[in-house]
Each structure stands twice: as C-alpha cells, then as structure tokens.
Amino acid sequence: RHSRTMAHHHLHRHALRALSPYVARPRILCRVHRRGFCTEEDPMSEPREAMEYDVVIVGGGPAGLSAAIEIMKSNLAKNEGVTVCVVEKGGEIGSHILSGNVFDPIALNELIPDWKEKEAPLDTPVTEDKFLFLTETGSIPCPVPPSLHNEGNYVISLGNLCQWLAEQAEELGVEIYPGFAASELLYDDAGAVVGVATKDAGIGKDGEPKDTFTRGIELRAKQTLLGEGVRGSLSEEVIEKFDLRRDCDPQTYGIGLKEIWEVPEEKAKPGLAMHTVGWPTARDTYAGSFLYHMEPNLILCGYVVGLDYPNPNTSPYQEFQKWKTHPKIKEQLEGARCISYGARAINEGGYQSIPKLTFPGGALIGCSAGFVNVARIKGSHCAIKSGLEAGKACVEYLESEEKEQPGVELTKYQENLESSWVYSELNSVRNIHPAFHKFGFYGFLIYSALESFIIKGKGWWTFRNQKIDADKTVPQSQAKSIEYPKPDGELTFDLLTNLQRSGTYHDDDQPSHLVVKEHMQNVPVDVSLKEFGGPESKFCPAKVRLIICI
Numbered sequence: 001r002h003s004r005t006m007a008h009h010h011l012h013r014h015a016l017r018a019l020s021p022y023v024a025r026p027r028i029l030c031r032v033h034r035r036g037f038c039t040e041e042d043p044m045s046e047p048r049e050a051m052e053y054d055v056v057i058v059g060g061g062p063a064g065l066s067a068a069i070e071i072m073k074s075n076l077a078k079n080e081g082v083t084v085c086v087v088e089k090g091g092e093i094g095s096h097i098l099s100g101n102v103f104d105p106i107a108l109n110e111l112i113p114d115w116k117e118k119e120a121p122l123d124t125p126v127t128e129d130k131f132l133f134l135t136e137t138g139s140i141p142c143p144v145p146p147s148l149h150n151e152g153n154y155v156i157s158l159g160n161l162c163q164w165l166a167e168q169a170e171e172l173g174v175e176i177y178p179g180f181a182a183s184e185l186l187y188d189d190a191g192a193v194v195g196v197a198t199k200d201a202g203i204g205k206d207g208e209p210k211d212t213f214t215r216g217i218e219l220r221a222k223q224t225l226l227g228e229g230v231r232g233s234l235s236e237e238v239i240e241k242f243d244l245r246r247d248c249d250p251q252t253y254g255i256g257l258k259e260i261w262e263v264p265e266e267k268a269k270p271g272l273a274m275h276t277v278g279w280p281t282a283r284d285t286y287a288g289s290f291l292y293h294m295e296p297n298l299i300l301c302g303y304v305v306g307l308d309y310p311n312p313n314t315s316p317y318q319e320f321q322k323w324k325t326h327p328k329i330k331e332q333l334e335g336a337r338c339i340s341y342g343a344r345a346i347n348e349g350g351y352q353s354i355p356k357l358t359f360p361g362g363a364l365i366g367c368s369a370g371f372v373n374v375a376r377i378k379g380s381h382c383a384i385k386s387g388l389e390a391g392k393a394c395v396e397y398l399e400s401e402e403k404e405q406p407g408v409e410l411t412k413y414q415e416n417l418e419s420s421w422v423y424s425e426l427n428s429v430r431n432i433h434p435a436f437h438k439f440g441f442y443g444f445l446i447y448s449a450l451e452s453f454i455i456k457g458k459g460w461w462t463f464r465n466q467k468i469d470a471d472k473t474v475p476q477s478q479a480k481s482i483e484y485p486k487p488d489g490e491l492t493f494d495l496l497t498n499l500q501r502s503g504t505y506h507d508d509d510q511p512s513h514l515v516v517k518e519h520m521q522n523v524p525v526d527v528s529l530k531e532f533g534g535p536e537s538k539f540c541p542a543k544v545r546l547i548i549c550i
Contacts, residue, residue, distance in 0.1 A: 050218035053083040058182045059227035060088030063366025063387035065165040070391025072172035089181035093166040094159030098342040101158045107384035121160040124295045126150035127271030134278040145452040147375040155294040192407025193361035195220035224362035230345040235368035244355040249465045251349040257320045258302035260340040268297040280322045283441035285309040308469040311479045312535035318484040321492040341498040343541030347372045351430040360407035375429040389417045428457030476533035
C-alpha cells in the first residue's frame with residue numbers, strides 16, 4: 001500500500017506540472033510527509049507530498065504575479081537562485097479576474113518599465129471623461145472629480161493583463177499552477193505560517209472520496225504571500241489568528257456587476273470613460289456606475305452597490321439591469337450584443353480599514369489587505385505596488401542572516417508601503433466614502449465635491465466606521481418593498497440567462513462551497529429569513545444563496 005501511495009504522489013506531482021502552461025523550470029527540492037497511517041478505508045488520511053520553495057504566493061492576480069516578478073528580477077534570483085511558486089484556483093490565469101477596468105500604469109511602470117516594448121495589453125488610452133447625475137428620465141453633466149480624471153490611463157481587460165504578467169513571470173522562472181486552490185494554511189509548532197496545502201480533488205457532494213480522489217500537496221515556504229482577493233479564506237484566517245484588524249476600522253464591502261457588450265463599429269467610441277450617480281438606486285444606498293468603450297468595438301459597463309445598504313429588499317443585480325434602461329445608457333447599448341457577464345466583491349473600507357499587513361511567516365497583498373481607492377474606482381495599480389514592495393521585502397529577507405529562521409515578519413514591506421504613494425493616495429480620499437453615511441446622499445455630494453476640489457484629504461479629521469455592513473441592515477418590517485421591471489431579453493436579462501455568459505461551471509457532484517458554520521446553524525432561518533426576509537437571495541449575483549424551507 002505504501003509503495004502504491006508513493007507512486008500515486010509521484011504521478012500527481014508530474015501531472016500538476018504538466019497541467020501548468022506557465023512552468024518554466026520545474027524544481028522539486030524535497031519530499032516530506034506528515035506522520036500518519038494510510039488505510040484502504042480512508043484515503044483522505046494519506047500523507048501529502050510536500051514541495052519546498054523560498055516563497056509561495058496564493059493568488060495569480062496582479063498583486064501575486066507582481067510579487068513573483070519583483071523577486072525573480074533581483075540579483076539574488078539571477079546569481080544564486082530563488083524558488084517562487086504561485087497557485088491560482090482559477091482554471092487558467094485571469095479566469096477569476098474581473099474589474100472595470102480603467103487602469104493606471106503607475107506601478108506597472110516601476111515593475112516592468114519596458115511594458116510597451118513587451119506588448120502589454122494596454123491598447124485603449126482614455127481620451128474622454130464624463131460624469132453624470134442621473135434622474136429617472138434625464139441627466140445632468142457634472143464637473144469630473146479629480147479622482148476620475150483618467151488622462152494617461154487605459155481601458156483594459158485586467159484578465160488579459162494578468163495573463164501577460166504570468167508570461168513575464170514564467171520567463172523569469174516562476175512556477176505557476178492554475179487550477180489548484182490553496183485550502184489550508186500550514187503552521188509550525190510556534191504558530192508561524194510555513195506554507196499552504198492545496199485542496200484534495202475528487203470528493204463527492206456527500207464529502208466522501210470518489211474513484212478520482214487525489215490528495216492535495218503541501219507547498220512549504222520561508223515566506224507565504226496571500227493575494228487571494230476580497231475576503232479570501234486563508235487571509236481571513238490569518239487576520240483573525242494574529243488579530244491584524246486590532247488597530248483599524250471594520251472592512252466594508254461592495255458588489256460590482258459587469259457586462260461586456262459588442263457594439264456596431266459606428267457606435268464605438270474607444271477611450272470614452274463615463275461614470276454616473278443617482279438613479280435608479282435609493283438615496284440611502286451608496287452606488288454608482290461605469291461605462292467604458294474599449295477597442296475595437298466593446299463596451300464594458302457595470303454597476304457597484306455598497307453592501308452597507310439598509311433595505312434588505314435591494315437587489316444589486318436588478319439595480320444594474322434597471323440602470324441600463326436609462327436613456328443615456330440605452331442609447332449606447334441599442335443594436336449591441338451582450339457577450340459576457342460577471343460579478344465580484346470589492347473592498348470599500350479604504351484607508352481606515354487597512355489591517356496590519358504582516359504576520360509570522362508571511363504577508364497580505366492586494367485585495368486580501370484592501371487597497372481599493374473607491375473614489376477613483378481603481379485598485380489594480382495599488383495591488384501591483386503592494387506585490388512589488390512585498391517582493392522587495394522577500395528579497396531583502398532572503399539575503400539576510402534570518403533566511404533560515406522560521407516565522408520572520410517582513411516588517412520592511414509594511415514600512416515601505418506606508419511611505420509610498422499607495423498610502424498617500426488612499427489617505428487623501430479617506431473621508432469621501434464615509435461621508436455618505438454621515439451626511440446622507442445630497443450632503444455627501446456637497447462634501448465630496450469640497451473634499452475632491454479643495455480639501456484634498458488635508459483636513460485634520462477622519463470619519464470612522466465602527467459597524468460591519470450587516471449591522472446597517474434594517475428589519476424587513478421596517479423596509480420598503482421594491483418592485484423591479486421584468487427583463488426584456490434584449491437590453492435587460494434575467495439572472496440565469498446572464499449566468500450562461502459568465503463562463504462558470506460546477507460539477508453536480510462537487511461539495512458545496514457554501515457551508516453554514518456549526519455555531520450559526522439557526523441564523524439562516526431564525527434571523528436572516530424571519531427578521532430580514534432572506535437578503536442573501538437578493539444580493540447574490542449568481543443566485544446560489546437560497547433558503548428552502550421544507
């Protein structure tokens with residue numbers, strides 16, 4: 001049995017490498033197994049094969065790939081060799097990436113100065129900015145806030161940019177494994193993070209191993225960088241374990257919904273970036289839209305709703321669909337064809353909600369920490385810069401005498417990022433989002449204008465937030481009902497129709513990824529449904545959160 005197990009892991013290791021199109025120079029440093037007993041009856045207790053690296057990065061997004069590139073650009077990597085591994089849960093790099101996206105290349109200029117010569121997919125420079133206040137039937141042109149001036153920025157596909165970054169990383173020798181989700185953190189006896197384990201494959205809906213069962217692999221590292229994105233499970237684990245939020249406000253979130261439309265060439269305006277506020281969302285809800293024209297003839301349009309809205313009857317998806325019926329939006333989409341749909345969570349807490357970035361054995365990067373500039377509707381540039389600074393700190397650590405010492409914190413990463421333009425940029429707009437709940441919709445418009453054009457973050461005050469989003473929801477008995485128009489199938493769509501454009505796929509026999517915690521088993525029915533009318537069935541952008549009472 002033991003020999004069959006070893007052969008099985010040997011095949012798994014090479015299968016993992018063969019499945020990755022990004023691996024340049026495969027390296028196995030050692031094979032380490034946890035102590036335990038293997039039985040025919042319980043394959044899930046088999047020891048896992050282990051691979052060792054200098055740095056393991058969880059998440060193949062802009063932050064994770066930038067960290068990998070920065071490490072492998074170093075003289076240390078070129079002269080002495082450094083091993084870096086990136087694991088990405090998506091089937092390919094970019095498949096789980098979704099963003100607006102008007103992209104600021106400030107951090108890319110630092111990471112890869114010759115990105116133009118290397119043909120980075122930044123092909124549509126912004127040529128015109130518009131900012132509109134929408135009423136039900138009309139619109140009022142408004143001065144474009146400085147935060148939304150996009151001269152020098154580009155309308156891009158962030159997924160395509162990540163694929164390009166992966167190619168640059170692969171050329172430098174980074175090992176990239178898409179399709180392998182990191183599901184568990186590894187700790188040493190002192191409690192420091194020493195790597196991650198990938199998820200077991202071939203488990204049925206009942207939680208039992210199938211004939212295709214394959215044990216996960218341990219990826220052990222001197223430093224582990226978590227760039228999972230918003231509310232990643234491993235990131236949230238270390239935040240709680242090491243109390244990384246003890247000195248910051250609670251994080252707040254939004255949901256962004258997006259469609260891509262293919263328009264007739266005569267209607268295409270590559271380089272136009274338009275944003276709106278106002279109709280159709282209620283005045284007590286933080287929301288707004290984007291509509292970008294990208295070469296050759298695509299429109300990227302979307303709607304962002306803050307999840308701190310009070311009315312549990314609000315449906316962000318339906319708000320998005322209704323927004324498209326406004327004359328100013330409808331005129332741009334008429335005669336076009338919707339070809340893609342997606343949604344993602346967004347960090348909206350800003351400067352006040354950034355946690356401590358480092359912990360023993362690793363660090364948070366990108367949206368795992370929350371570097372979105374809500375006022376600019378941008379975060380990718382900050383994510384790249386965070387990965388870049390984390391990469392530099394990793395190199396400094398690997399060059400030091402501490403490199404063989406487990407549990408070292410990358411304090412230089414925190415120091416350098418705090419002194420960079422990232423923190424300055426986020427600090428300058430720190431009061432804009434919190435002003436919405438402090439002053440209400442119209443007071444917010446006035447204050448944000450003053451903040452954007454005059455104060456520019458130089459005030460001595462900072463608006464705080466002490467409540468999580470859920471605590472701002474009012475009971476169903478106090479909420480107004482909301483009636484949404486039926487979709488017409490041309491401009492607006494029902495959710496299941498749009499899901500077919502999302503590219504998502506789930507095996508009917510796979511375990512549920514939504515599991516109610518043991519101590520909260522009564523919450524869905526006794527609290528969520530009875531008190532609040534089951535808001536999760538309305539805010540979910542894929543209609544997978546349903547409460548069925550039998």
